[in-house]
Amino acid sequence: MRSGTLNYRRIEALLYTFIWLLVFSVPFFVHRTSGNVDWREVAGNWIKLVGLLILFLLNIYLLVPELLLKKRYLYYSGAVLFIIAFLTFIDVSMHDKKPPMETEINAPTPGDFPIPPPPNQKPLPLVIFDNIIICLLITGTGTTTKLVAKWLSEEKLRKDIEKEQLKTSLALLRHQVSPHFFMNTLNNIHALIDINSENAKDAIIRLSTLMRYLLYDSSQEQIKLKKEIEFVTSFISLMQLRYSDKVEIKLIVPEVIPDISIPPMLLNSFLENAFKHGVSYQLKSFIFFEIQINEKSLICKVRNSKHKTSENQFDEYSGIGLDNVKKSLNLLYGDDYSLEIYDTENEYEVNLKIKL
Numbered sequence: 001m002r003s004g005t006l007n008y009r010r011i012e013a014l015l016y017t018f019i020w021l022l023v024f025s026v027p028f029f030v031h032r033t034s035g036n037v038d039w040r041e042v043a044g045n046w047i048k049l050v051g052l053l054i055l056f057l058l059n060i061y062l063l064v065p066e067l068l069l070k071k072r073y074l075y076y077s078g079a080v081l082f083i084i085a086f087l088t089f090i091d092v093s094m095h096d097k098k099p100p101m102e103t104e105i106n107a108p109t110p111g112d113f114p115i116p117p118p119p120n121q122k123p124l125p126l127v128i129f130d131n132i133i134i135c136l137l138i139t140g141t142g143t144t145t146k147l148v149a150k151w152l153s154e155e156k157l158r159k160d161i162e163k164e165q166l167k168t169s170l171a172l173l174r175h176q177v178s179p180h181f182f183m184n185t186l187n188n189i190h191a192l193i194d195i196n197s198e199n200a201k202d203a204i205i206r207l208s209t210l211m212r213y214l215l216y217d218s219s220q221e222q223i224k225l226k227k228e229i230e231f232v233t234s235f236i237s238l239m240q241l242r243y244s245d246k247v248e249i250k251l252i253v254p255e256v257i258p259d260i261s262i263p264p265m266l267l268n269s270f271l272e273n274a275f276k277h278g279v280s281y282q283l284k285s286f287i288f289f290e291i292q293i294n295e296k297s298l299i300c301k302v303r304n305s306k307h308k309t310s311e312n313q314f315d316e317y318s319g320i321g322l323d324n325v326k327k328s329l330n331l332l333y334g335d336d337y338s339l340e341i342y343d344t345e346n347e348y349e350v351n352l353k354i355k356l
Contacts, residue, residue, distance in 0.1 A: 012149045016056075031045075052135070056138050080139055084132060091131050184242060189203045217264055228266070260293075274303075285307070288302070293356075301349070329352075329354075336354065
């Protein structure tokens, strides 16, 4: 976060340097005629620009941070007006000391009209007015640029903090094991031992696969897709021990799983919600889970039944639960994913597509 702030300050300083180099180059091109440069006029303009540069630097590096951003508005306004008045006074003094133009003027004769001032000599009120306007424009530009730069820096810092908080939340979710799930699974395995010992052994193996994944694999940033699918398969097999034939569960995965990696526990979130909100012990229910893989993307489709008895639970999922899933996907993939949700009267379907 510290390096990000320093980068913004460095970019800001480079931007100011580039702009003022352009500004200081203007008098050179304006007072160049036929290959000759009027260095006297150029130097005079540069002296004025030095005063404006001092005003700009004082404003963005001293007045804005120490007065404006600390809400000392009266002091800030007074300091800016004082500097503008001082620079205007200096420019007026230089204006009064300018030598008259070297033009040939005949002595006036009686009855002649008064000789007008040299055509390039500005009246004093106009000099004062122009100086005030230019100083206000320089001050306003510098203040706006500084405030925008500060907002961009704080926005990046805020996003970094949000990402760190979300990463912490994801880490906690990955290591959170439902005690009810393990209690029910162990009870089912205990009952299965007397009925079918082979199935009980298979359930124990799948439970150990689940535990190993949760304790070790889920702490990694990326995990092989094969392990993620093994986890999903073990999870579904253990959940099937709890339900009767009224619950139809179908799992479709590729026969050949490519050697790619994804964030752990990414697909299981949708599957858990399907079991939590789509199963009824009294009514016929179904859960379909499918994974498709092509050269550029992975597609996960989860479709489950929806019953009126679980309507409130669906409201919970479509609110806070779905928001958390979207935040996780935004953190992990940014714009490289799409999430489509279809909520009908009898079905709930989630289609997730992520770029590989």
